Amino acid sequence: MERTKFLLDENEMPKAWYNIQADLPKPLPPVIHPGTGKPIGPQDLAVLFPMELIKQEVSQERYIEIPEPVQDVYKLYRPSPLIRARRLEKALDTPAQIYFKYEGVSPVGSHKLNTAIAQVYYNQLAGTTRIATETGAGQWGTALSFACNLFGIECKVYMVKISYEQKPYRRILMETYGARVVASPSTDTHAGAAALDNDPECTGSLGLAISEAVEDAATHQPGTKYSLGSVLNHVLMHQTVIGLEAQKQFEKAGVEPDIVIGCVGGGSNFGGFALPFVREKIVNRKATRIIAVEPTATPSMTRGAYAFDYGDTAHLAPIVKMYTLGSSFMPPSIHAGGLRYHGMAPIISALYDQKFIEAVAVQQNAVFAAGVQFARAEGIVPAPESSHAIRVAIDEALQCKARGEKKVIAFNLSGHGHFDLGGYDAYLRGKLPDYEYPQAAIAQAIAQLPKVELA
């Protein structure tokens, strides 16, 4: 019988993360202080992050050692399996091989735990006793809640109100791990209270929840820090454990992927999976196609501008150069809540700008159709976010069929969809809306981008 899973032993787990900043053809643009408009220094960030993470954010070292206590927690669920989707291949009748890396084996259900553990560990070392964060769909909040609990740190989560109300199970999960969860906008912060004054019915947004969590950290000194689940360089770096494992697993499988696919919201699961393969393109001139998949509803790369922009709504977070729809852009309520962000990680943005990676946008119904087809073939019900990657993997496999090509297609299945079945229900009943590119809203938000002049 053909092999289905390619596993690694605990001892084969990567001992270091990969930092692509060491291999970028040109360095990343500077990060700008939202108050002064000038490049930011480590001390400006020290109120939000422990120094070790700030160092990682700007490090040019190619590999950064994974501390033993972090590796030790990784072993609860890592190495994650690389699985050949043989039943999906058969259902598609494609000559292509389809592989997926499955991050849903993490106890919290997604890749987010890979960086949560690392961030909480460095915070503990620095004496942090409390961490504030935001969460949209809930994947990040869940991961941070569990990680904080493991390292004995208090955790406060600002959960976008529409998710707080629609996904009570996610809230309960965070509380089961011991976190305190409030709906955002909340009255716990000025940013939240202002939003509620303006509109008492406001259902919140990720940008607003970030503002609340950043304000919480800044106003609970000393002891409280802030933690972000995507976008930042150190977050993407922590996630590279995914791609580094996958490379070893492909070696065991005796194949190399021709096409590497991941969904993108802030960019962390895509980056974690793809960056080690991007290195092969930069350093060894490999011809691998690397595709980032976003929703047509939040098409930051396919329709946004590559410009300096705020990371949050209230303009408390640093300004970075990224593909963005404008920080005032309010994303439609798609079920893939984890992809509802106006910007894109600076690293992913730079790689797209320099044409090392491709980007495509897909519609919601096509995404759920792919998710259901995958679930029926492979059993795993994917998160709607991850189904964006599956959609493009299936499309590429069907292209291979049309052309008679035996390509090797690999995608990152960043998490399971056990808490997203409302979307599946709507899809199965034909009640799921599609979203065209929101061109007018994007144009309006992009017109409000901050002006940044570099020396």
Added chain:
Amino acid sequence: MERTKFLLDENEMPKAWYNIQADLPKPLPPVIHPGTGKPIGPQDLAVLFPMELIKQEVSQERYIEIPEPVQDVYKLYRPSPLIRARRLEKALDTPAQIYFKYEGVSPVGSHKLNTAIAQVYYNQLAGTTRIATETGAGQWGTALSFACNLFGIECKVYMVKISYEQKPYRRILMETYGARVVASPSTDTHAGAAALDNDPECTGSLGLAISEAVEDAATHQPGTKYSLGSVLNHVLMHQTVIGLEAQKQFEKAGVEPDIVIGCVGGGSNFGGFALPFVREKIVNRKATRIIAVEPTATPSMTRGAYAFDYGDTAHLAPIVKMYTLGSSFMPPSIHAGGLRYHGMAPIISALYDQKFIEAVAVQQNAVFAAGVQFARAEGIVPAPESSHAIRVAIDEALQCKARGEKKVIAFNLSGHGHFDLGGYDAYLRGKLPDYEYPQAAIAQAIAQLPKVELA
């Protein structure tokens, strides 16, 4: 660093199931026809089951080969990991070692898939085109829905109405796999219609849903068969893949369990995990303690009678000798819906009667306390059913601490609790009721047991 997970390669997966009937000191009592009151023959069961499963039900062969197509589907998620709960040990400050076998890695979230695949495979071989079944909490219905979809067989699930209404996600999951799900009692069967005539607000029970599914199969001939997710000999045998893997994994870990623990409703996850260890007691006189854990709300072994009883409410299913609370016993609405059954597998009942295994009953709040403690230590949020086993594992570990004993404790974590978070919410808010032994209701139901006279 100490090892956390003990994995097996796909090639190390057991190639045969273990049939304990070959090793029982005395043979199981006969199965009785509910109409004639006489021992049943293979032909009497042929309307419900394919002949290969009927043969397995009475087989005296010690090992029965796992067909290649079944092994091939097992490889989607098997071998499942054996994990050392080092963080739980530390939290308990116990000298004991605690290991758990984790069946929640199955894409449907529980061990139920192990037998669903096998049953659907033999049905497909026999030309079955449609299968009817019941489900309580939804674990079994989900497993059968996915298995049917893989083998191209139509699936109809009668889901106990209270779960249908309280757990929409479970219903959506079955529909995502392509099954047709109705709330039981339904108007699709005479048994269901009669129950609704009697009480239009009836919220159903597992016994009633079994009656509906059995009637459905009997009245949709030819082509439709019935499928049961627990209790029967062949079901427990399919589940022994769990314990057989665990034995190989303990060999790799270099330890042998002193105490083996599983939760019991119908008996399949407990049997699957424990029976290979029971063999060691019967054949090799090992002193292993083997503990079945049930809720105080449905205490079939600790408070029931060992007697002949019907498997269902409408008395359409065969009569078997088992520990039972009486088929008219209506279990309280505990959150561990998978344990709400009035009877116990004949194999487990015989082993308990012959003192090869122990049984204990635990209260609901103590169970959820154990589930939360486990989740905070190990990350995995367990199904409330599985938390019954965790409760006793923790209690035994604390006993070891009190006595300074370094025992090896092993339990089966039969599934995750991602669809059971309502119970966690009630627990965390202090709103979960406990249930004393329902002595009066048990006495009343046991007084109505059928009279069976064997020749």
